[in-house]
Amino acid sequence: MNLLMFNSIVIGAMVLMAICLSKLSPLSDRYLKVFYLFAAGNLLAIVALDIIPEAIKEIGILGMLAFMLIGGLIFELMHEFIHIVLPNKKHVSAISIGVALGAHGLPEGMALGIILSVTAMKGYWNIIIIFLLHIFPEMIMFQQALKENKSNKKVKIIILSIIIFIPAILGMLISVRFGEKVQPFVGIFSAVSSGFIYMLVVKELIFRNIKQLKIKDTLIIILGSVLAGVALM
Template sequence: MILFITILGTAVGIIGTGLGGLAALFIVKPSSRFIGVLLGITSGIMLSIVTFDLLPESYNISGLATEILGICLGVLTVVLVEGFFPVVNNSKPPYNSKTSFLKTGLLLGVAIGIHNLPEGLAIGSGYMLTSKMGITMALVIALHNFPEGLAMAMPLRLSGTSAFKIVFFTFLAGIPTGIGAFIGAILGGLSDFFIALCLAFAGGTMLYITCGEMIPSAKALHKGRASAIGIALGFIIGLIISIKL
């Protein structure tokens, strides 16, 4: 089962970011509004899944104390990672940059790879709880990774990087999802406490990344209402996924 979960997590990461990279090759020049709406929708989906899946399941398994501990550890981990890798925190959306497209794309790739690790953790620990939970997490994270792959690929494309390298780099950024899924499956197999802790940990990291980076980036790219409407639409989509899948 652990092998299957690891393969699932790796496939989700690679396919999600990879499809975003492929899509960038066919988009002539995406507008800031288009990217802002995409980020808004994925932000809403992430918030909804954290609210209605990850955190409630963590609470039901091991109670409020474990849930709060997991959230705090998740947030702290991202903060520490940002301290060691300042580019994760300081990277600007590539669509506002006029120079250094190659550097911007590669730095975004580093940031995306780091963020994919806790997302894989949600897949692994969720699958150890129930296969339904794991598949739901996999689907949501694949959707979430698509605009990330697109955001990474566009500056690489503008830098003149070959199509093969663009797809290869976006695939590479998705691999940490499989590593996270493996860790989540190992810890989740030890006890219910670790399942609950991993779910809350993943929820904490996703809350921090979504509220601290994705939503502000969506609003920075487009000052109008479109990104906010995208967030609400994504939240509804995430709610449907949580209830129906």
């Protein structure tokens, strides 16, 4: 399997996934909050067990903390800017989730690309399956955020759902093309994206939805999803 075939399969599967998930009905407000909190736990598990260790391995603990802080500040500035330009909270939530997932996808794609550059054909299929399983809940979360705004048409939801994962594809292509030369940048982008994800989890997935649920229920949901994320990894 060559790189062109690999990317064709991944993109085709992403398009099919986006179309199928777009047919899901919007969740009720209460269930949507439960889903967002569950997603928050999963993302926390990914950041703690995958992204941060990768960043520490490449740029050290201090480097990871510095670039994670930069990522968090960039996300906060972006979040406040969107609030000013688009006062509608439903727009802000969807855009924030999309930007954070897109930023997270670039270093993830670069890490996968490094593996792709040295793997055999059987390894390609394993990576495809892992990648699609990983983006499945993220795509559901993003589409549900888009569906909160009833003016968003199905075609728009499908297109945006594909666009936010393009950075992951680009990351793979960059790594395969330049090989070990991009290895240090994987750590930098991983740290920055962990700052994005952390701020997304805190501002959009936890604080925004915790008011509607009891603290005990919230903690149980987040803990359960963290354990589920650990099991999947």
